[in-house]
Amino acid sequence: MAKIGYARVSTTDQDLSIQQDRLKREGCDLVRSEMISGASRAGRSELATIIEFLRPGDELMVTRIDRLGRDTRDVLNIVHECDERGAFVTILDPHVSTRGEMGRVVMTVLGMVAQMERRFIKERQREGIERAKGNRVYKGGKRRIDYELVKRLSDDGQNPTEIARAIGCSRMQVYRILSAIGANP
Template identity: 75%
Template structure:
């Protein structure tokens, strides 16, 4: 039996070191981490790798349920895929495991709560933006990545990994920006 940890944060400026330390202290021998939204499974390659790697008796461990996903259906699908491989899922806070039947019920309820929490966050965000617009204080979100820097580095033949390091983003973000640039050029 192997304990495999999964750590996730939503944005590039967040850090998953605390999650990784907690997973190590729980005995995870392998820890995979990624910076991607938990709103859906799209783009979550590290999670897909873990699920593909799971074997009979293995255990997928996350610090909190929202690290696994914020959509009830996604969470339940992840649990189902793990179980099809004979593996278990354990959430550390609160401690819940699919090793017992009660764990499934609790995970379902917690998944619904996480999804509801995400909806509340989005609603509060929309309300805040609407108030800021009325007050003339909202000018849109600030650009988090320097698209021009990424395109320039690419133009000078620098590889995606080095571009990602210099722009403080993931390689996937580099690829997306470059693909969007190519698309824009084609349309012009």
């Protein structure tokens, strides 16, 4: 019976070490981590790997429920998948485990709170953007990929896979950029 920790942050300017240290102190034999939004399960390969390898009696442990997900359905699906494998889910803050029925009820409520918090965050962000636009100080998000470089590499005959590898992004981003600038991949 293994304790497997899962740590997640949404952005590169956030620190995983606090979660990782706490999970290790709680006795996790292994801690997997990733930097990706918790708004959905899409792209969360470390979490998928943990769930795939859970055995009966194992325990998936996270520091807070929002590390597991910010959508009630996602959280409940994760708990269900762990249940199907005979494994448990434990949240450290507040301490809740699926080892008992009451823990499942509390986890459902916490999942709903995390989802509501996500909505509040997005609403505050939207209000801030509107206020900045009204004050004419909003510049929009920073462009992270050089569109001209993508076009130049495409014009030089490189395919989207090669371009993505060369500039360090996903192939889908390359397709989107080429579509936005009117170039055919």
